[in-house]
Amino acid sequence: MVNPADKAATVWDKYFKRQRHPAVLSQLISEAEMMEIKTYLRDHAADSEQPISAAIPQ
Numbered sequence: 001m002v003n004p005a006d007k008a009a010t011v012w013d014k015y016f017k018r019q020r021h022p023a024v025l026s027q028l029i030s031e032a033e034m035m036e037i038k039t040y041l042r043d044h045a046a047d048s049e050q051p052i053s054a055a056i057p058q
Contacts, residue, residue: 004044005051012041 007015015021016038025034044052 002041003052004041004048005046007041007045008047009042009045012038012045 004012016034029037042048044050
C-alpha cells in the first residue's frame with residue numbers, strides 16, 4: 001500500500017527517479033498515468049498543505 005504522506009514531495013521524486021519501486025512500471029502503466037501518480041503523491045506528501053494517508057479498514 002502506498003501512503004502519500006509517508007514521504008516528503010522531494011523524497012517521492014527521488015523514489016521514482018532512482019526506480020525504488022518493486023516493478024518495472026513502464027511496462028505496466030503509461031507515461032501519462034505515471035505523471036498523474038507522481039502529481040498525486042507530491043500534492044499529498046507529508047510536507048504538502050493537504051497530506052493524505054490511506055486509511056486501513058478495521
